[in-house]
Amino acid sequence: MAINRHYDFIIAGAGAAGLSLVWNLLHRKELQDSRVLLVDRKLKPLRDKTWCFWDDRHVPFQDLIHHTWDTLAVRFQDAQFSETLETYRYHCVRSDDYAAKILDMARRSPAVTLLEADIDSFEFESGASATGGTAVMHSSEGSFTARHIFQSALRPPGFHQLKLDLSLLQHFEGWHIRTDKDLFDPGTATFMDFDVPQDNGVTFVYVLPFSKRDALVEYTLFSPEVISDEAYRQGLEQYIAQRLGLEPGSYEIEYREKGVIPMEDRRYPARYCKNVWNMGTMGGLTKPSTGYTFTRIQHHTSAIADALSRGQNPPDKIMSPYRFRVYDMLLLYNLHRDPETSVTIFRELFRKNRFDRILRFLEEHTRFDQDLRIMASVPWMPFFRAIYGMKHRILTGA
Ligand SMILES: Cc1cc2nc3c(=O)[nH]c(=O)nc-3n(C[C@H](O)[C@H](O)[C@H](O)COP(=O)(O)OP(=O)(O)OC[C@H]3O[C@@H](n4cnc5c(N)ncnc54)[C@H](O)[C@@H]3O)c2cc1C
Numbered sequence: 001m002a003i004n005r006h007y008d009f010i011i012a013g014a015g016a017a018g019l020s021l022v023w024n025l026l027h028r029k030e031l032q033d034s035r036v037l038l039v040d041r042k043l044k045p046l047r048d049k050t051w052c053f054w055d056d057r058h059v060p061f062q063d064l065i066h067h068t069w070d071t072l073a074v075r076f077q078d079a080q081f082s083e084t085l086e087t088y089r090y091h092c093v094r095s096d097d098y099a100a101k102i103l104d105m106a107r108r109s110p111a112v113t114l115l116e117a118d119i120d121s122f123e124f125e126s127g128a129s130a131t132g133g134t135a136v137m138h139s140s141e142g143s144f145t146a147r148h149i150f151q152s153a154l155r156p157p158g159f160h161q162l163k164l165d166l167s168l169l170q171h172f173e174g175w176h177i178r179t180d181k182d183l184f185d186p187g188t189a190t191f192m193d194f195d196v197p198q199d200n201g202v203t204f205v206y207v208l209p210f211s212k213r214d215a216l217v218e219y220t221l222f223s224p225e226v227i228s229d230e231a232y233r234q235g236l237e238q239y240i241a242q243r244l245g246l247e248p249g250s251y252e253i254e255y256r257e258k259g260v261i262p263m264e265d266r267r268y269p270a271r272y273c274k275n276v277w278n279m280g281t282m283g284g285l286t287k288p289s290t291g292y293t294f295t296r297i298q299h300h301t302s303a304i305a306d307a308l309s310r311g312q313n314p315p316d317k318i319m320s321p322y323r324f325r326v327y328d329m330l331l332l333y334n335l336h337r338d339p340e341t342s343v344t345i346f347r348e349l350f351r352k353n354r355f356d357r358i359l360r361f362l363e364e365h366t367r368f369d370q371d372l373r374i375m376a377s378v379p380w381m382p383f384f385r386a387i388y389g390m391k392h393r394i395l396t397g398a
Pocket residue numbers: 012013014015016017018039040041042048049050051052053117118119120152153154257258259260261279280281282291292293294295297
């Protein structure tokens with residue numbers, strides 16, 4: 001059957017952002033008659049990411065939550081803290097569950113056409129229709145047009161020219177391990193364990209237990225370069241042996257995940273070109289100082305669907321408010337220049353604040369007076385240095 005070449009909306013990229021937008025479009029009754037093309041090079045559920053988050057108010061697919069922890073623990077060389085959360089809870093969603101559910105919903109909907117193709121580029125063709133132009137996607141399966149394209153596949157044009165002072169990578173390898181003895185508390189997630197060698201940058205491990213006998217153990221670094229496969233393996237084996245008391249061979253590795261998340265102060269444009277909108281990582285939705293992106297994606301795609309259902313254009317501004325961009329920059333500056341002090345900053349943050357307050361701050365839901373209280377709880381000097389180092393950005397809109 002010949003495939004249609006024109007749609008109301010094209011969703012280019014079917015990862016966290018693209019699939020969330022499909023879900024949202026299908027749940028707005030004003031958009032029931034819209035025709036949607038969903039494109040990715042592979043439209044199959046893949047277990048390659050475990051997304052963690054704590055603000056679940058805007059995550060529409062609550063039934064996809066794989067596990068929830070009420071208590072978080074953090075550990076430093078000389079201190080450890082653990083707290084049961086009051087406002088939030090820490091959740092995780094598996095990428096294969098997420099894709100399976102939303103792709104199935106899309107396949108069953110008469111509104112959605114699915115296409116496996118390599119996306120090459122986008123452009124805006126002006127004057128091609130009475131509505132003043134159309135957005136075009138060029139792909140290995142030919143060209144397709146739409147009123148709006150939402151893309152999470154390609155870097156926006158001019159990406160390398162965007163203002164950038166600080167660029168780190170959050171990179172990690174995680175093993176989902178299974179043991180034959182009870183070892184874990186499935187109610188407590190180790191959010192950050194910094195009590196590991198810090199030779200290659202700020203390094204910590206997080207442990208997400210799903211039952212008494214299985215957990216995802218993730219060895220994570222914030223540094224300018226990734227490390228070798230062998231170094232991740234050693235880091236994980238050492239941690240599992242020393243902290244969990246399991247020698248290699250005494251546990252099964254059920255699944256491995258690896259990833260690199262950009263931690264940068266680059267300001268991404270909202271559009272790729274006219275009527276082509278950036279989403280997800282390609283929309284700059286990653287929080288520069290933490291790498292968390294998943295909840296921000298959910299807020300953004302929900303806001304897009306709301307705007308479209310009101311007959312409006314999608315939001316033109318997706319950056320965080322100015323003051324949070326400045327905080328991110330200052331923390332990123334320290335993570336970049338002074339890893340050792342950064343670990344001290346994290347220690348004081350967790351020592352002196354309720355965990356819920358820290359999570360609210362990271363979610364950018366705190367008031368200015370609450371921000372000040374949090375800032376007063378950590379060493380000031382590194383932040384004064386960072387303000388001086390980043391003054392050219394702070395004074396020009398961050
Ligand atoms: C392993 C891992 C774990 C993470 N864990 C967390 C977490 O716990 N919490 C959190 O908040 N964030 C996390 N993140 C960060 C972020 O949430 C994820 O990267 C998230 O998947 C970003 O969503 P996205 O839609 O922008 O990109 P993706 O989910 O990567 O989707 C992009 C899609 O575009 C497709 N694509 C790309 N190029 C092309 C092309 N040329 N043609 C056709 N298709 C193309 C890809 O196949 C992919 O399906 C994690 C990231 C990784 C890598």
